Amino acid sequence: MSTTRAPDPARRNPQATAAILKAALDMAREIGLARVSIEGIAARAGVGKRTVYRWWPSKGAVVLDAWAQQLEEQLHRRLETVQTGDFEADLKLMVKDAWIDTIGDTRSVLASIVAESQHDPDLASEFRKRLIDPASALVAERIRRAQADGQVAADIDPYRAIELIYAQLYYRLLVVRGPNDEAYVEDVVELAIRGLRPPRQDAT
Amino acid sequence: MSTTRAPDPARRNPQATAAILKAALDMAREIGLARVSIEGIAARAGVGKRTVYRWWPSKGAVVLDAWAQQLEEQLHRRLETVQTGDFEADLKLMVKDAWIDTIGDTRSVLASIVAESQHDPDLASEFRKRLIDPASALVAERIRRAQADGQVAADIDPYRAIELIYAQLYYRLLVVRGPNDEAYVEDVVELAIRGLRPPRQDAT
DNA sequence: GTCGCGAACCGATACGGATCGTGTCGCAAT
DNA sequence: ATTGCGACACGATCCGTATCGGTTCGCGAC
Numbered sequence: 001m002s003t004t005r006a007p008d009p010a011r012r013n014p015q016a017t018a019a020i021l022k023a024a025l026d027m028a029r030e031i032g033l034a035r036v037s038i039e040g041i042a043a044r045a046g047v048g049k050r051t052v053y054r055w056w057p058s059k060g061a062v063v064l065d066a067w068a069q070q071l072e073e074q075l076h077r078r079l080e081t082v083q084t085g086d087f088e089a090d091l092k093l094m095v096k097d098a099w100i101d102t103i104g105d106t107r108s109v110l111a112s113i114v115a116e117s118q119h120d121p122d123l124a125s126e127f128r129k130r131l132i133d134p135a136s137a138l139v140a141e142r143i144r145r146a147q148a149d150g151q152v153a154a155d156i157d158p159y160r161a162i163e164l165i166y167a168q169l170y171y172r173l174l175v176v177r178g179p180n181d182e183a184y185v186e187d188v189v190e191l192a193i194r195g196l197r198p199p200r201q202d203a204t
Numbered sequence: 205m206s207t208t209r210a211p212d213p214a215r216r217n218p219q220a221t222a223a224i225l226k227a228a229l230d231m232a233r234e235i236g237l238a239r240v241s242i243e244g245i246a247a248r249a250g251v252g253k254r255t256v257y258r259w260w261p262s263k264g265a266v267v268l269d270a271w272a273q274q275l276e277e278q279l280h281r282r283l284e285t286v287q288t289g290d291f292e293a294d295l296k297l298m299v300k301d302a303w304i305d306t307i308g309d310t311r312s313v314l315a316s317i318v319a320e321s322q323h324d325p326d327l328a329s330e331f332r333k334r335l336i337d338p339a340s341a342l343v344a345e346r347i348r349r350a351q352a353d354g355q356v357a358a359d360i361d362p363y364r365a366i367e368l369i370y371a372q373l374y375y376r377l378l379v380v381r382g383p384n385d386e387a388y389v390e391d392v393v394e395l396a397i398r399g400l401r402p403p404r405q406d407a408t
Numbered sequence: 409g410t411c412g413c414g415a416a417c418c419g420a421t422a423c424g425g426a427t428c429g430t431g432t433c434g435c436a437a438t
Numbered sequence: 439a440t441t442g443c444g445a446c447a448c449g450a451t452c453c454g455t456a457t458c459g460g461t462t463c464g465c466g467a468c
Binding site: 215241242243244253254257 | 426427428429430431437438
């Protein structure tokens with residue numbers, strides 16, 4: 001049972017760690033995660049393969065780690081800004097901030113990680129924990145406030161509302177491949193909020 | 205320039221083709237597309253690797269071909285059934301038919317193909333042409349009819365409405381991994397149609 | 409305090425195994 | 439006689455593990 005001893009984090013070499021993360025992220029952006037290999041990462045970082053295998057379970061985990069770390073730094077710089085009071089405007093700001101400014105041009109890395117996570121449950125779980133959950137929690141809070149204000153129906157599950165928005169963005173990214181820019185984000189939020197109802201509604 | 209001559213389809217061996225398609229689809233369902241290899245397909249089909257490479261450019265293309273062919277057969281058997289007149293009911297029927305009955309338990313194959321298509325533009329394009337576009341065209345027709353009847357606002361782009369529905373299903377399949385059954389499909393359609401508006405609306 | 413020593417990380421290299429995509433046979437069908 | 443076919447061999451790449459000296463860290467003896 002005790003064959004795999006956990007390595008000691010205290011003895012970890014920060015230089016090697018940083019070099020590996022940088023090499024992994026750079027290569028993923030240059031040639032795509034699919035063509036990245038652990039051998040390649042180790043070679044580019046000037047590091048033994050063993051050192052990579054010691055601290056990460058797969059190439060996907062390395063790239064996710066590097067990428068998420070970069071996003072977190074960027075997000076900490078923004079965070080608590082959104083407070084215009086208008087629900088739709090706030091939502092647009094939050095989503096644009098996350099999807100355009102923070103994710104931005106690393107969107108192909110995001111796509112690669114989702115792709116890789118289709119056959120790597122551990123990576124999938126780490127991805128949700130590291131990216132999806134924090135991003136959702138932020139938006140969910142704002143939606144709950146809108147429900148308290150009566151701007152959103154009380155029987156809506158905030159997380160379903162978030163799905164309604166982000167699903168559209170991911171769908172474009174992963175499946176249909178249309179433009180995915182600022183204008184599209186606004187359209188996505190508007191459509192999610194407005195629904196498909198005709199403007200004139202004669203209830204029973 | 206003329207190094208790669210296209211093979212002559214007339215001389216293609218139907219037995220070999222069928223055996224390859226069957227082997228590819230079976231293996232994809234059993235062990236997942238990621239662990240499928242062209243070597244494995246050829247071995248299982250009792251065929252030389254060269255024969256596979258002659259007719260398909262990648263393992264993803266083989267599996268997509270086999271899978272889409274099966275779906276098309278199944279869809280031809282259903283097609284023109286939906287005509288209850290009620291827009292929401294029709295939409296639920298159509299989507300359940302496609303997502304639950306037709307795709308059904310081959311959903312992991314779908315996920316694998318989308319994953320693979322992230323780093324294979326040709327596969328991505330073939331996937332949209334073979335699956336997304338036909339499915340969308342069917343639903344778009346029904347939405348346009350609903351617009352003519354006044355059940356859907358006239359300024360809605362039918363294809364955006366479809367995205368609003370299918371995006372949710374794909375998002376669950378590829379990213380967040382919740383239940384993706386009949387009940388969820390109904391919820392998805394309802395939420396898409398209803399939007400986030402509060403029930404009471406005092407327009408200006 | 410400082411010295412010694414074992415444990416763990418480090419870079420480097422080698423290894424067997426798997427799969428890739430191509431090349432090359434002889435055979436069968438047209 | 440041309441072409442698809444099954445079969446097999448090939449060089450290349452990457453995987454995950456092992457092994458080798460080296461260095462750095464923690465800790466107890468002196």
